Amino acid sequence: MDLLNTLVEKGLRRELPSREEALAVLATSDDELLEVVAAAGKVRRQWFGRRVKLNYLVNLKSGLCPEDCSYCSQRLGSKAEILKYTWLKPDEASRAAAAGVAGGAKRVCLVASGRGPTDRDVDRVSQTIGAIKEQHADVEVCACLGLLSEGQAERLKAAGADAYNHNLNTSESTYGDITTTHTYADRVETVRHAQGAGLSACSGLIAGMGESDADLVDVVFGLRELDPDSVPVNFLIPVEGTPLAKEWNLTPQRALRILAMVRFVCPDVEVRLAGGREVHLRTMQPLALHLVNSIFLGDYLTTEGQEGKADLDMIADAGFEVEGTGTTTLPEHRAGGCASACGSAADDATADVAAPVGSPAGGGPARTDLVTVRRRGAGTDLAPNA
Numbered sequence: 440m441d442l443l444n445t446l447v448e449k450g451l452r453r454e455l456p457s458r459e460e461a462l463a464v465l466a467t468s469d470d471e472l473l474e475v476v477a478a479a480g481k482v483r484r485q486w487f488g489r490r491v492k493l494n495y496l497v498n499l500k501s502g503l504c505p506e507d508c509s510y511c512s513q514r515l516g517s518k519a520e521i522l523k524y525t526w527l528k529p530d531e532a533s534r535a536a537a538a539g540v541a542g543g544a545k546r547v548c549l550v551a552s553g554r555g556p557t558d559r560d561v562d563r564v565s566q567t568i569g570a571i572k573e574q575h576a577d578v579e580v581c582a583c584l585g586l587l588s589e590g591q592a593e594r595l596k597a598a599g600a601d602a603y604n605h606n607l608n609t610s611e612s613t614y615g616d617i618t619t620t621h622t623y624a625d626r627v628e629t630v631r632h633a634q635g636a637g638l639s640a641c642s643g644l645i646a647g648m649g650e651s652d653a654d655l656v657d658v659v660f661g662l663r664e665l666d667p668d669s670v671p672v673n674f675l676i677p678v679e680g681t682p683l684a685k686e687w688n689l690t691p692q693r694a695l696r697i698l699a700m701v702r703f704v705c706p707d708v709e710v711r712l713a714g715g716r717e718v719h720l721r722t723m724q725p726l727a728l729h730l731v732n733s734i735f736l737g738d739y740l741t742t743e744g745q746e747g748k749a750d751l752d753m754i755a756d757a758g759f760e761v762e763g764t765g766t767t768t769l770p771e772h773r774a775g776g777c778a779s780a781c782g783s784a785a786d787d788a789t790a791d792v793a794a795p796v797g798s799p800a801g802g803g804p805a806r807t808d809l810v811t812v813r814r815r816g817a818g819t820d821l822a823p824n825a
């Protein structure tokens with residue numbers, strides 16, 4: 440297919456595809472799926488070989504958020520029967536993180552529900568970062584605390600944080616349909632704050648919320664413009680008790696096309712398969728490893744993932760290898776952070792998240808049997824899944 444040859448050539452040169460080319464990837468048929476995966480897989484292997492980076496989520500504070508993000512089980516007024524708790528103590532968070540590190544996680548993502556941290560919250564998280572780094576000096580710590588105020592990114596950086604996550608989630612034009620309590624521009628500003636403080640920026644999207652193909656391409660091009668070092672791709676987990684609970688619009692094939700499109704647009708960026716992979720890709724998960732170079736190990740913020748051992752077996756069986764702490768994730772030309780990157784290129788509970796507004800994709804019947812609320816790990820007395 441000429442389209443795929445062009446996209447591979449561009450990906451190997453770190454050249455931005457056109458919007459039409461990105462849309463054409465999403466419009467390919469199921470008969471063409473393996474060719475699409477093979478093509479995007481060439482780009483993935485060029486920049487990341489067969490390595491898979493493992494990331495581990497610790498939900499520092501769960502539920503009771505005053506914001507109204509429709510996809511989120513922790514939102515204001517959510518009826519989802521999730522765990523609700525306030526800030527974990529540094530030693531509790533460090534113990535939870537240790538389970539992920541023991542399972543092979545190279546990055547620990549410290550997430551808290553809420554609009555954004557107070558300065559006191561930044562103090563707490565700083566202590567938690569210190570506690571984790573004391574036990575695991577090599578582990579990368581990413582904070583995900585919502586919208587940042589002036590100076591907070593610098594304080595997190597000084598406390599030892601390596602990265603900050605704040606997802607754009609969906610296109611600017613549909614943002615107001617998903618959330619009314621903050622804007623797309625607020626999110627962009629926080630990512631820029633993080634980058635300005637020297638933190639590695641992590642920002643991604645949620646597919647499956649009813650967006651069109653054009654919306655998906657818009658948000659991915661918006662991300663490329665922001666140039667984060669890592670891009671988590673979430674597939675909506677339609678949790679009962681949230682406004683998007685009935686939105687089951689993704690098929691495994693559609694999810695794979697979305698991941699391939701993201702890889703072509705962000706060829707040399709850490710593309711992370713995030714929330715919803717078990718629910719939407721199901722038995723097709725191993726194919727996604729040809730597209731992404733990073734996944735979460737074990738459970739998500741408020742829902743359960745597959746067993747950590749199953750993740751590790753899947754990686755080995757598919758012929759990939761877990762990336763060690765001695766290996767730099769990003770290619771050399773990006774290793775210095777955003778400024779050295781190619782030309783243009785939870786909160787957020789988005790790691791928890793989750794195809795739907797009039798989506799033409801058609802995901803089949805709802806599979807609520809696949810969504811299990813997290814009852815173990817952080818905030819419980821039960822051992823975490825890693």
Ligand code: SF4
Nearest residue numbers: 504508511514786788
């Ligand atoms: S995504 Fe974050 S800010 Fe939005 S409702 Fe959930 S916890 Fe609150």
